[in-house]
Amino acid sequence: MVASLRPEPATRSARIPGSKSITNRVLLLAAAAAGRTRLVDPLESEDTVAFRTALTALGVDVTLDGGDWEVHGTGRAPSGPARIWCADAGTAARFLPVLAAAGEGEFLFEGSEQLTARPLHPLTEALAELGAEVEPGAGGGLPLRLQARGLRGGELALDSSTSSQYLTGLLLSAPLMREPLTVSVAGLVSRPYIAMTIALMRRFGAQVSTDRDGRLRVEPGGYAGTRIRIEPDASTASYVFAAAALTGTSVTVPHLGTGSLQGDLRFVEVLAKTGARVEVTEDGTTVTGTGPLRGGFEVDMGDISDTFMTLAAIAPLADAPITVHGIGHARLKESDRIAAIAENLRAAGIRVEDGPDRITVHPGRPRPVTIACHRDHRIAMAFSVLGLRVPGITLDDPHCVGKTFPGFHQELRRLFGEQAR
Numbered sequence: 001m002v003a004s005l006r007p008e009p010a011t012r013s014a015r016i017p018g019s020k021s022i023t024n025r026v027l028l029l030a031a032a033a034a035g036r037t038r039l040v041d042p043l044e045s046e047d048t049v050a051f052r053t054a055l056t057a058l059g060v061d062v063t064l065d066g067g068d069w070e071v072h073g074t075g076r077a078p079s080g081p082a083r084i085w086c087a088d089a090g091t092a093a094r095f096l097p098v099l100a101a102a103g104e105g106e107f108l109f110e111g112s113e114q115l116t117a118r119p120l121h122p123l124t125e126a127l128a129e130l131g132a133e134v135e136p137g138a139g140g141g142l143p144l145r146l147q148a149r150g151l152r153g154g155e156l157a158l159d160s161s162t163s164s165q166y167l168t169g170l171l172l173s174a175p176l177m178r179e180p181l182t183v184s185v186a187g188l189v190s191r192p193y194i195a196m197t198i199a200l201m202r203r204f205g206a207q208v209s210t211d212r213d214g215r216l217r218v219e220p221g222g223y224a225g226t227r228i229r230i231e232p233d234a235s236t237a238s239y240v241f242a243a244a245a246l247t248g249t250s251v252t253v254p255h256l257g258t259g260s261l262q263g264d265l266r267f268v269e270v271l272a273k274t275g276a277r278v279e280v281t282e283d284g285t286t287v288t289g290t291g292p293l294r295g296g297f298e299v300d301m302g303d304i305s306d307t308f309m310t311l312a313a314i315a316p317l318a319d320a321p322i323t324v325h326g327i328g329h330a331r332l333k334e335s336d337r338i339a340a341i342a343e344n345l346r347a348a349g350i351r352v353e354d355g356p357d358r359i360t361v362h363p364g365r366p367r368p369v370t371i372a373c374h375r376d377h378r379i380a381m382a383f384s385v386l387g388l389r390v391p392g393i394t395l396d397d398p399h400c401v402g403k404t405f406p407g408f409h410q411e412l413r414r415l416f417g418e419q420a421r
């Protein structure tokens with residue numbers, strides 16, 4: 001028997017906090033449900049605390065119990081007047097106005113400058129069609145004033161080509177509408193998030209189906225509270241998976257495996273194209289770096305666009321160019337993410353080509369640079385991974401990771417500290 005030349009690296013276990021998308025969906029479902037809901041292992045970060053605080057402003061009690069949250073469901077939509085601060089959270093701005101519109105009275109939704117700049121109009125137009133009086137801000141989004149008198153339901157056509165969050169918002173509150181809601185959806189991006197929404201709605205007892213014409217239909221009838229364990233965040237896990245691939249180490253994320261509700265776990269399939277070894281089981285996911293990163297491929301990341309920056313930031317260290325397409329909607333997030341990646345890689349001396357919905361990163365030797373994070377947690381986290389291999393990469397705003405993972409830098413150091421060069 002020939003002994004392997006390369007010793008197997010010991011696998012480290014990453015501590016990845018709960019999914020933002022699941023935590024915030026469950027908070028809303030639990031608030032609307034009759035009875036109590038317990039969230040086990042929710043994410044505690046700026047986005048989820050903003051969502052939880054917003055629910056409190058809407059009259060919902062949430063008790064904190066160790067790391068768990070207990071929501072005292074009201075069994076109905078809220079009553080105004082209420083003023084709701086959404087901070088930087090797209091999920092709050094796109095999900096909560098529908099819940100409020102299904103209730104009664106006046107509501108004012110506000111957010112940070114960054115969130116105010118993000119689009120909202122497909123949702124405000126849908127709410128007006130369903131019976132709410134809506135008054136968006138000067139830019140067409142927040143601050144949003146709503147005069148609610150319940151939502152009718154009925155038939156709706158929705159353009160989801162810039163964000164899936166409008167559709168999720170409408171679906172989540174559809175069981176509170178007077179009639180069944182039937183939605184025909186055009187140009188859906190980030191498709192796996194809709195599957196997540198529907199799966200969670202069903203956990204709370206909703207009836208959701210697809211009709212013969214492919215339209216989604218939700219029956220009225222409300223929700224019932226339950227107990228739910230929040231799985232680790234797959235978008236957050238992408239950073240430690242990429243770090244393992246880049247540094248030739250092995251990392252496992254327990255409880256994020258074959259049963260996951262999160263499309264972003266498919267990022268590991270993209271990492272496999274770079275040569276990393278990937279194992280997804282019921283119990284978790286393990287990525288092992290096997291040597292220098294392989295490039296020379298093109299990949300559509302439209303369904304998992306929160307993870308394209310994780311790949312693009314390490315792509316200069318691959319042996320051939322890497323192209324990502326299908327990510328035009330990533331220009332409408334916390335930052336214009338295609339522009340932010342291109343700007344920072346170019347500042348590091350890397351050749352990059354970008355188009356409306358694509359980016360190509362060429363191999364090169366990045367030079368030390370201070371990354372312009374644009375207050376975007378994912379730009380900060382993606383370039384921190386590159387920093388494990390490129391000494392002198394620093395961030396102009398390391399704290400912006402708090403939107404989804406306040407302990408990110410400590411965990412990266414704990415797992416890969418001695419790999420950094």
Ligand SMILES: O=C(O)C1=C[C@@H](OP(=O)(O)O)[C@@H](O)[C@H](O)C1
Pocket residue numbers: 020021022091162163164165168189190193305306329
């Ligand atoms: O529904 C959700 O929880 C999310 C949907 C995605 O947004 P888009 O649908 O706008 O791409 C994703 O980028 C975001 O981080 C979370």
Ligand SMILES: C=C(OP(=O)(O)O)C(=O)O
Pocket residue numbers: 088089090091306333334378404
């Ligand atoms: C796009 C994101 O957040 P949101 O749209 O929920 O603000 C994100 O977390 O990458």
